[in-house]
Amino acid sequence: MRVKKAEFKGSYVDIESLPASGLPEIALAGRSNVGKSSLINCLANRRNLALTSSTPGKTRTINYYLFDDAWFLVDLPGYGYAKVSQAERKRWSLLIEKYLKERRQLKGVVQVVDIRHHPTETDKLMSEWLGYHQIPRTVVATKADKIARGKWKTQLAAIQRELRLSDPPLCFSSLTGEGRDELVRAIGEMVGI
Ligand code: GDP
Numbered sequence: 001m002r003v004k005k006a007e008f009k010g011s012y013v014d015i016e017s018l019p020a021s022g023l024p025e026i027a028l029a030g031r032s033n034v035g036k037s038s039l040i041n042c043l044a045n046r047r048n049l050a051l052t053s054s055t056p057g058k059t060r061t062i063n064y065y066l067f068d069d070a071w072f073l074v075d076l077p078g079y080g081y082a083k084v085s086q087a088e089r090k091r092w093s094l095l096i097e098k099y100l101k102e103r104r105q106l107k108g109v110v111q112v113v114d115i116r117h118h119p120t121e122t123d124k125l126m127s128e129w130l131g132y133h134q135i136p137r138t139v140v141a142t143k144a145d146k147i148a149r150g151k152w153k154t155q156l157a158a159i160q161r162e163l164r165l166s167d168p169p170l171c172f173s174s175l176t177g178e179g180r181d182e183l184v185r186a187i188g189e190m191v192g193i
Pocket residue numbers: 030031032033034035036037038039051052053054078142143144145146172173174175176
């Protein structure tokens with residue numbers, strides 16, 4: 001698979017209003033600020049297709065990006081966002097769970113973690129949950145450019161162990177494009193094109 005074209009399709013606040021096209025979907029999950037928007041822009045080869053966290057008023061919605069008129073990358077609300085109420089967090093987690101459980105077009109999940117840090121409790125829960133529900137998944141350890149190359153292997157092994165993965169996560173940087181080709185390939189396999 002190659003990415004030639006990507007466009008923003010829309011933002012949605014509930015499952016009922018999601019696009020009904022039936023095209024395959026790949027969801028992006030990760031804590032807020034982990035680098036999901038930057039990863040979308042990197043995949044799309046665009047600067048501002050997805051608004052990064054430095055953008056004021058970034059909304060916390062389910063955002064759809066159409067790639068090559070063939071599949072959707074679905075950015076789920078980042079979890080663990082500090083500045084919102086408990087009630088709002090609960091609403092997001094129910095929304096994410098409902099989407100992941102019920103969305104028939106869902107072909108797989110790209111779970112994004114920060115290569116520099118131990119996975120959070122929510123990262124671990126998400127990992128366990130995806131495993132339990134047997135949802136195909138690729139774990140991406142992003143911001144690789146922020147640590148020395150010589151530390152990559154140890155960090156990847158630690159994340160693999162803590163998330164109990166059968167393989168190490170994919171080493172990625174939106175800044176340098178490290179891991180981009182592998183991620184496109186992994187998504188292609190999940191989408192089946
Ligand atoms: P989101 O909340 O998960 O969508 O995170 P963003 O994509 O908005 O990224 C959060 C912050 O991390 C921003 O300031 C980004 O510029 C920065 N960032 C994201 N990915 C990378 C990366 O691979 N390398 C570096 N150096 N910074 C990154």
